[in-house]
Amino acid sequence: MNRLTISHCVLILASLSLLTPTAQAAPANPHLAAFNKSLATWKVLKAKCGGNYSYKIRWSSFAGFGHETEITCTNNKVTQRKYRQWKGGPAIPQPVIPGRPAKPQENAWTETGDKIGSHKKGAAPKTLDELYLEARKVLDAKLSPNQKLYVRYDKQGLLMSCFYVDTRIADDAPRKGVIISSITLGKPDGDKAKAGKTIALTSADTGKTIKAAAGDIVTITLKANPTTGFIWPPVKQPKDSPLEFKSRKYATAATARPMVGQGGKTTFTYRVAKAGKATIALAYRRPWEKNKKPARTFTVTIEAAGATKAKPKPLTGTPEEKAAQWLKALGDKGLVLAEKSAAPGFAGRPITGRKSTMFVFSKPGWYLSLGFSGPITPDTPLATLKQKFKYIALNQLPTPGLAIAGWRITPQTPRSSFSEGVEFLSYANGKIKLRVKTKFFALYGRDTRVHLPADAPSPKGTYFQIRKPFPLDLTIEAPMAMKK
Numbered sequence: 001m002n003r004l005t006i007s008h009c010v011l012i013l014a015s016l017s018l019l020t021p022t023a024q025a026a027p028a029n030p031h032l033a034a035f036n037k038s039l040a041t042w043k044v045l046k047a048k049c050g051g052n053y054s055y056k057i058r059w060s061s062f063a064g065f066g067h068e069t070e071i072t073c074t075n076n077k078v079t080q081r082k083y084r085q086w087k088g089g090p091a092i093p094q095p096v097i098p099g100r101p102a103k104p105q106e107n108a109w110t111e112t113g114d115k116i117g118s119h120k121k122g123a124a125p126k127t128l129d130e131l132y133l134e135a136r137k138v139l140d141a142k143l144s145p146n147q148k149l150y151v152r153y154d155k156q157g158l159l160m161s162c163f164y165v166d167t168r169i170a171d172d173a174p175r176k177g178v179i180i181s182s183i184t185l186g187k188p189d190g191d192k193a194k195a196g197k198t199i200a201l202t203s204a205d206t207g208k209t210i211k212a213a214a215g216d217i218v219t220i221t222l223k224a225n226p227t228t229g230f231i232w233p234p235v236k237q238p239k240d241s242p243l244e245f246k247s248r249k250y251a252t253a254a255t256a257r258p259m260v261g262q263g264g265k266t267t268f269t270y271r272v273a274k275a276g277k278a279t280i281a282l283a284y285r286r287p288w289e290k291n292k293k294p295a296r297t298f299t300v301t302i303e304a305a306g307a308t309k310a311k312p313k314p315l316t317g318t319p320e321e322k323a324a325q326w327l328k329a330l331g332d333k334g335l336v337l338a339e340k341s342a343a344p345g346f347a348g349r350p351i352t353g354r355k356s357t358m359f360v361f362s363k364p365g366w367y368l369s370l371g372f373s374g375p376i377t378p379d380t381p382l383a384t385l386k387q388k389f390k391y392i393a394l395n396q397l398p399t400p401g402l403a404i405a406g407w408r409i410t411p412q413t414p415r416s417s418f419s420e421g422v423e424f425l426s427y428a429n430g431k432i433k434l435r436v437k438t439k440f441f442a443l444y445g446r447d448t449r450v451h452l453p454a455d456a457p458s459p460k461g462t463y464f465q466i467r468k469p470f471p472l473d474l475t476i477e478a479p480m481a482m483k484k
Contacts, residue, residue: 031139031151031162039132041157046128050188051076057123058181068181069123076127083122084108084251108251128158131178135162138177158183196272201300209301218243218270220280222298224250225263229286230295232266242276242304245269272304312401319404320464323443326402327468334471335411335440337397339366345478346370346432356390359480365398371417378430378481385427391417392436397474399443406449411440411472412465433477442467 046053052074060066067085071078085107109119116125126134139162143149146168152161163177196215203222212218224232234248245268252264270280279301283294312329315322346359351371359370371390380388396410418438425433447462 029139031149034151034153035136035139035159035162038153038157038159042128042132042159045156045158045185046076048188049185052186052188053128053184054186055128055183056181057179059179067121071123071125073127076129078116078125078127079112081111081116081119081122081125082109083119085121128183131180132159135159135178138162138164154183156183203296203298205300206298207300209303212272212302212304214242214272214274214304216272216304217246218272218280218302220268220270220282220298220300221265222267222282222284222296223263224266224284226250227263230284231287232268232282232284232298233287234268235280235282237270237278237280240276241278242272242274243278243280243302244271244273246271270302272302275304277304278302315402319407319409319445319447320466322404323402323409323445323464324466326399327443327466327470329401330470332471334473335397335399336473337400338475339478341476341478343479344481344483346480347483348376348481349483350375357482361476361478365396367396369393369395376480380427382424382427385432386424389419389422389424391419392422393417394436394438394472397472404445406447407445408448409443409445411470412442412444413438414441427480430479430481431477432480433475436472436474436476439469439471441469443470 054070054072056068056070058066058068065085065087067083070080070082072080072082111118111125138149139151141164143164146166147164148167149164150161152159154160159178160180160183161178163175163179165173165175167173196213196217198217198219199210199212201210201218201220205220210218222232224230232248234245237243237245247269248266249269250264250266252262268280268282279299282298284296284298285292285294313325315325317325341361341363346361348357348359350357355374357372357374357376359372359376361368361370370392372385372388373390374388376385376388393416394411394413396408399409399411402409421436421438423435423437425435427433443466445464446458450459450462
């Protein structure tokens with residue numbers, strides 16, 4: 001082969017390389033990073049709620065009709081599916097064909113147990129894990145130029161939607177993928193006992209007294225028909241009521257043939273927040289007829305017992321570690337003490353040379369003193385007692401729940417005596433009632449089994465001081481008399 005032939009072949013190969021497109025890496029999916037972050041967030045939240053959650057899938061037409069499915073999951077398994085639908089305008093009566101029964105029209109239903117998935121309508125009963133898998137398939141799909149992708153997350157970072165539509169369709173275009181309206185996270189199974197039971201009441205329960213407990217849910221379902229102008233308006237509970245109003249919802253009755261003006265039911269929901277007694281009084285009336293007697297009334301009294309207090313966790317470790325755990329368990333409320341004692345109560349004695357009187361309250365775990373200028377007698381008026389008051393000294397107070405054998409543990413005030421925060425509630429016939437609100441700066445502990453030398457440091461491990469401010473709310477009611 002001569003040089004001319006070789007050159008000709010090189011030119012042909014070069015021209016062919018120009019006609020062949022250069023291989024390029026496919027662009028990375030811009031949505032995958034956010035999707036993977038959301039999936040990681042869901043795994044963390046799923047562990048926190050114990051796989052107990054619910055979500056809703058809602059669809060509505062621009063014409064006003066629509067439907068909604070609510071899926072409830074327990075331990076990350078579907079345990080309930082609820083469905084409801086609505087129409088934008090009045091129902092159109094269907095023609096009746098002689099000899100053929102009317103076809104039932106289910107506007108609302110609930111599935112549980114082995115009945116889940118038995119209805120054709122509604123969103124499929126799936127867990128959020130399954131919806132995340134579906135969304136990933138949508139992200140991996142190759143869309144045509146006429147298809148547009150929509151991806152959205154909520155404030156927690158959970159996936160709300162990942163679907164695509166055909167842009168050539170203007171109204172109610174079919175959406176293919178995952179569409180979630182809302183997600184509600186529940187509590188782990190261990191918290192179920194705290195939730196309490198549901199007490200369902202109807203019109204037959206009017207006038208009754210119902211026993212309940214803190215944490216219970218009370219529902220009241222009453223017949224209603226707003227098309228007549230009559231409604232069951234909500235009634236707010238007083239601030240100190242043990243009942244907490246949650247919601248008022250109206251739903252039409254599910255009938256085979258919905259008719260214009262058909263009635264339904266109004267359901268009130270209350271939560272028992274604490275122990276106490278409360279009355280719920282409802283009236284079925286037209287809002288504009290304020291001076292007219294209501295068509296119907298409903299009254300019920302709820303007597304709520306307090307929730308069983310959880311047993312405190314046992315203190316563990318060294319005496320100092322136990323004291324630190326006890327301090328932490330106090331929380332913002334701090335140390336709350338109430339004492340009602342019989343004689344001797346406060347025993348008084350005059351302070352020689354100072355023209356003052358000191359009263360000492362002493363019993364196991366307690367040692368505190370009150371100082372007054374001049375003598376105090378059982379006949380001293382309360383106003384005079386307040387004027388003569390000089391100081392209080394909290395030398396030793398009990399620490400309920402913190403009993404360590406061989407140790408004496410005492411809260412410490414910044415000053416040995418003070419007068420601020422002391423309120424004398426009453427004083428009559430030699431009996432005093434007072435309240436002290438102050439703040440400690442530390443908790444001190446000492447091993448009383450070890451003899452502490454006066455001229456040397458205390459051996460290590462025989463004492464501790466935990467410096468942490470915590471409040472005190474102390475109430476004492478006891479006799480107060482001069483010591484004989």
